[in-house]
């Protein structure tokens with residue numbers, strides 16, 4: 672059953688590069704446990720949308736609201752801030768940098784296309800996964816180590832390799848460590864930018880399977896950007912199709928892919944079938 676308020680609520684959102692919009696007029700709601708795929712060809716605005724949602728790019732029009740429980744902690748500062756934090760849906764444009772950093776520490780994960788952007792390649796895998804726990808106040812080395820080991824086991828890293836650095840790992844293993852590092856602290860919303868596209872097809876399937884089962888098990892909300900409709904099909908519940916910076920079609924993934932309404936989506940789907 673759905674909660675009454677979405678976790679993320681996006682209305683008329685847009686980002687401008689100079690005088691041109693990279694994406695605009697994007698609206699959707701995302702509930703806990705839901706995976707939203709953003710698909711479209713190169714240059715359609717997928718990365719811009721992800722950057723805007725994750726607060727890496729400015730929101731130049733519209734609103735993005737996020738439902739937060741944890742930000743109401745008293746340690747955030749003045750009374751005004753606390754009051755605002757206690758609200759159900761928080762307007763992200765009102766957050767200070769410190770508040771955004773806190774969201775990244777406690778609530779949000781980001782799985783990059785290239786593991787090197789999301790991992791410390793020369794720190795052990797165990798260290799990579801333990802670090803977010805330390806950032807969240809874990810102090811007991813044995814507990815951090817045990818939790819990191821448990822997560823590396825869940826993402827199928829052999830126990831005898833956790834003291835090795837990701838630099839020595841295969842591409843698939845690196846992505847799995849990146850996933851563990853992004854899930855170990857219990858986020859509620861995870862952004863994924865082409866999480867499998869740097870990998871061989873056979874490795875992709877296994878990783879997608881792992882992502883799908885972890886996301887379901889943890890009830891995570893996910894926004895995944897992909898140019899690959901098969902990825903959308905495998906892991907997402909709903910899909911947004913983007914073209915020239917705007918959403919041209921959205922709906923349940925099976926509906927969008929099996930019965931596309933927009934001519935552009937029909938073309939995308941048929942080019943896959945022919946390919």
Ligand SMILES: Nc1ncnc2c1ncn2[C@@H]1O[C@H](COP(=O)(O)OP(=O)(O)OP(=O)(O)O)[C@@H](O)[C@H]1O
Pocket residue numbers: 688692693694711712713714715716717718719720898916
């Ligand atoms: N830094 C930038 N400066 C100016 N224009 C940009 C910049 N980044 C992207 N754009 C433009 O914004 C539009 C959307 O690009 P975006 O990178 O979001 O598309 P995309 O769908 O993610 O493409 P890809 O799959 O190739 O990453 C394009 O017209 C692109 O040229």
